[in-house]
Every structure is written in C-alpha cells, then in structure tokens.
Amino acid sequence: MFLKRLNYFFLSITILGSIFLVYSWINTYNFKNNPLDEKIVKKVKEKQYYLEKLSYQKFGINRKIPLIISDKMPSKLFGAATYSKNGQISIYLNKKRFKESSEYMINDVLPHEYAHALMFVKGYFTDENGGHSKQWQNICIELEGINCNRFVDHDDVIMGKSIFF
Numbered sequence: 001m002f003l004k005r006l007n008y009f010f011l012s013i014t015i016l017g018s019i020f021l022v023y024s025w026i027n028t029y030n031f032k033n034n035p036l037d038e039k040i041v042k043k044v045k046e047k048q049y050y051l052e053k054l055s056y057q058k059f060g061i062n063r064k065i066p067l068i069i070s071d072k073m074p075s076k077l078f079g080a081a082t083y084s085k086n087g088q089i090s091i092y093l094n095k096k097r098f099k100e101s102s103e104y105m106i107n108d109v110l111p112h113e114y115a116h117a118l119m120f121v122k123g124y125f126t127d128e129n130g131g132h133s134k135q136w137q138n139i140c141i142e143l144e145g146i147n148c149n150r151f152v153d154h155d156d157v158i159m160g161k162s163i164f165f
C-alpha cells in the first residue's frame with residue numbers, strides 16, 4: 001500500500017514537472033516569435049521621445065534617430081549605435097535582452113546607445129576606447145543615462161559595415 005502511494009507520488013511529480021517544462025517551452029517560443037509586449041514598446045517610445053527632447057534642449061539637435069528592436073543581434077550585445085556607409089544613423093536594441101529586464105534596456109542601454117548616436121550626429125567619429133570617450137560620457141550624462149561608464153568592454157559602436165541587424 002505504501003509503495004503504491006509512493007509510486008503515485010512520483011508519478012504526480014513527473015507529470016507536474018512535464019507540464020511545467022511544456023509551459024516554459026511555450027513561453028520561450030512565444031517570446032521568440034511575437035513582438036514585444038505593447039506596454040514595453042510604449043515605454044521604449046516614451047523614453048525615445050524624452051531623449052529627443054533632452055538632445056534638443058541640451059545640444060540643439062532636433063533629429064529623430066530611428067530605433068530598431070531587433071532579434072537578429074548577437075546575444076552578447078544589448079544595444080548598438082550604427083553609422084552606415086551612406087550616413088544613416090540608427091539605434092538598435094536587442095530584443096532577446098528584454099526578457100531579462102526591460103527597465104535595464106530602457107533606462108541604461110537606450111541612453112548609452114543614444115549618446116553614441118549623438119556623437120555621430122555631431123560628427124565625432126573617434127574610436128578612442130571603443131567610442132567611449134570623455135565626450136561620449138558627457139553626452140551620456142546629459143541624457144540622464146545610468147550606464148555612462150567609460151570602461152565597458154563591448155563593441156556597440158558599428159561604423160561603415162554593410163551588414164546591419
């Protein structure tokens with residue numbers, strides 16, 4: 001009798017475990033194949049408008065920089081600022097990274113990349129410290145960025161390459 005109960009017990013655990021596994025698999029699948037949650041997209045747009053406003057107020061730059069949320073970026077990159085051969089400036093945010101923390105993407109990564117983009121707008125193309133120069137840092141701070149550390153080790157400034165995400 002006891003053994004039988006024990007069997008049921010393990011059987012239930014196995015079933016629950018499988019259900020949980022399928023559930024998390026579906027969640028991951030949905031995340032990969034659907035656009036970001038509307039609420040998050042709205043927050044990104046609000047932050048984008050705010051950054052546009054700040055760059056006008058602080059630097060007199062009145063320019064809408066395209067912002068693309070991409071799921072084709074390498075996982076290690078949170079975001080990037082790109083300057084293409086024909087002079088197009090864009091900001092990319094890695095969709096995969098929104099899964100961990102959308103707040104981090106919006107309040108840390110976005111102003112950081114926005115500052116790189118404004119460096120391009122101003123015509124500063126220094127590769128000093130991977131684009132994390134003192135000038136970049138000043139702009140980042142003016143944009144109320146949280147992540148304006150100059151000593152970061154990622155390659156988020158992409159110039160002149162023909163392949164974009």
Ligand SMILES: [Zn+2]
Nearest residue numbers: 112116132156
């Ligand atoms: Zn950077």
